[in-house]
Amino acid sequence: MVVDPGSPPTLIPNQRFIRGSCEHSRESLFTYIILLMIYFLYGDPGKIFQKSKDLIDNIVKKNPEADFFKLDEDSFYNFNITELISGQSLFTGKQIIYMKRLFEKTEISKGLLGKIKEISNSDNIFIIAEEKLKKPDFNKIEKNSEKTQIFEIKKETKKPKDNIFDLANCLGDKDVKKLWSLYNEKIKTSRPEEIHGILWWQIKSMLISRKTDSAKETGLNPFVFKKTKVYNSKYSDLEIEKMSNDLISMVHDSRRSGLGLDLALEKFILKL
Numbered sequence: 001m002v003v004d005p006g007s008p009p010t011l012i013p014n015q016r017f018i019r020g021s022c023e024h025s026r027e028s029l030f031t032y033i034i035l036l037m038i039y040f041l042y043g044d045p046g047k048i049f050q051k052s053k054d055l056i057d058n059i060v061k062k063n064p065e066a067d068f069f070k071l072d073e074d075s076f077y078n079f080n081i082t083e084l085i086s087g088q089s090l091f092t093g094k095q096i097i098y099m100k101r102l103f104e105k106t107e108i109s110k111g112l113l114g115k116i117k118e119i120s121n122s123d124n125i126f127i128i129a130e131e132k133l134k135k136p137d138f139n140k141i142e143k144n145s146e147k148t149q150i151f152e153i154k155k156e157t158k159k160p161k162d163n164i165f166d167l168a169n170c171l172g173d174k175d176v177k178k179l180w181s182l183y184n185e186k187i188k189t190s191r192p193e194e195i196h197g198i199l200w201w202q203i204k205s206m207l208i209s210r211k212t213d214s215a216k217e218t219g220l221n222p223f224v225f226k227k228t229k230v231y232n233s234k235y236s237d238l239e240i241e242k243m244s245n246d247l248i249s250m251v252h253d254s255r256r257s258g259l260g261l262d263l264a265l266e267k268f269i270l271k272l
Contacts, residue, residue: 011190038145072101
C-alpha cells in the first residue's frame with residue numbers, strides 16, 4: 001500500500017493523521033507503524049532524524065527483544081543486506097533496520113533500489129530517512145513504502161558522522177580501555193539496543209569466519225571477513241563463545257533482573 005502524503009492513510013480505529021503538522025495520536029501511530037515494512041521519511045534533516053528517533057524509540061518499546069540495526073555510509077559495508085532483509089531476531093523473529101541517508105550515495109543506492117521490492121516484502125521493519133534524492137529514486141522508494149512522510153526543507157543542517165562501528169573495532173582489537181571510553185561516549189547519543197546489536201554483529205562475524213578460510217562461504221563482505229580473521233587471532237575459542245553466550249542472554253537477563261541494558265553492557269565490557 002502506497003500512502004500519498006497529500007491524503008490521510010487508512011488507519012485502524014482511534015488513529016488520526018494531520019498532514020500539515022505531521023502529528024499523530026502517539027499510541028495508535030506506533031501500533032500502526034509496527035505493521036509496516038517500509039516507513040519512508042524525507043526532507044528536512046532536523047525533522048526526519050528526530051522523527052526517526054521517535055519512531056525507533058516507540059517501536060523498540062513495544063518490541064524490546066527485537067534486534068535493531070542502524071545503517072549509514074560508514075557502517076553499510078559491514079552488513080549483508082540480503083541477510084537483513086530475510087533475517088530474524090534471536091528472540092522475536094522481528095528486526096528493526098534504520099537506513100540513514102543511504103539512497104543519497106550513488107555507489108550504495110543502485111544495489112538497494114534493485115532490492116527495494118524485497119525490502120518492502122520483508123517481515124522486518126525498515127525505516128528509511130533521506131534528505132535529498134533524484135526524483136526517479138524518490139518515486140521508487142515511495143511506491144514500495146507502506147507510509148511516506150515529507151518534511152519541507154527550510155534550511156541546511158549538518159550532522160556529525162556517527163562512527164559507532166568503532167565499538168565493534170575496539171571489541172575485535174581486544175582494546176578494552178578504548179572500548180570502555182568509547183562506550184561511555186556513545187551511550188549518550190545511541191540506544192543501548194543499537195550498541196548491543198553492533199557488538200553482537202562483531203562476535204557473530206568472528207564466529208562465522210573462524211570456521212572457514214573463504215569469505216564467499218561465510219556471506220560476509222570480503223573486507224569484513226579479512227578484519228575478523230585478524231580479530232580472531234586475539235581471542236581463544238572459549239573467549240569468543242563466552243562473549244557470544246553473554247550477549248545472547250543479556251537481553252533476557254536484564255529484563256528479568258530489572259537491570260537496564262546499558263548497565264548490562266557496562267558489566268559485559270568491564271569483564272572482558
